[in-house]
Amino acid sequence: MPWFMGAAGVLGLLAVGLGAFGAHALRLEGPAAGWFETANQYHFYHALALLALAFGARSGIQSDALWWQLAAWSWFVGVLIFSGTLYAMALGAPRWFGAITPIGGLALMLGWLAVIVLWFRSA
Numbered sequence: 001m002p003w004f005m006g007a008a009g010v011l012g013l014l015a016v017g018l019g020a021f022g023a024h025a026l027r028l029e030g031p032a033a034g035w036f037e038t039a040n041q042y043h044f045y046h047a048l049a050l051l052a053l054a055f056g057a058r059s060g061i062q063s064d065a066l067w068w069q070l071a072a073w074s075w076f077v078g079v080l081i082f083s084g085t086l087y088a089m090a091l092g093a094p095r096w097f098g099a100i101t102p103i104g105g106l107a108l109m110l111g112w113l114a115v116i117v118l119w120f121r122s123a
Contacts, residue, residue: 004057008048008051039082042108053072053115074110
């Protein structure tokens with residue numbers, strides 16, 4: 001069983017919990033509300049993508065394991081950096097955290113690029 005199935009579960013659990021926290025416990029306004037919402041959306045989307053990747057890897061399409069791992073690690077790290085910095089800024093971290101956010105976005109994009117490579121290699 002790929003490690004990223006468990007990682008998807010952890011990310012999904014945190015996405016739901018943080019989304020509920022943001023909706024019911026926080027009273028965010030202005031840019032902070034948008035940062036939190038964006039963080040949660042990307043967090044949840046990539047938790048689901050990681051889960052789908054885990055099921056794909058489990059289904060026996062195991063050729064090119066390096067690309068599977070690259071996609072999984074890129075999404076996992078991307079969520080931590082991209083969503084993490086946005087969550088932090090929404091909760092009061094310094095605005096310079098926003099300079100780190102694009103690194104997470106690039107990691108998310110790298111994961112999708114790895115999926116494209118897998119698709120081409122499987123054709």
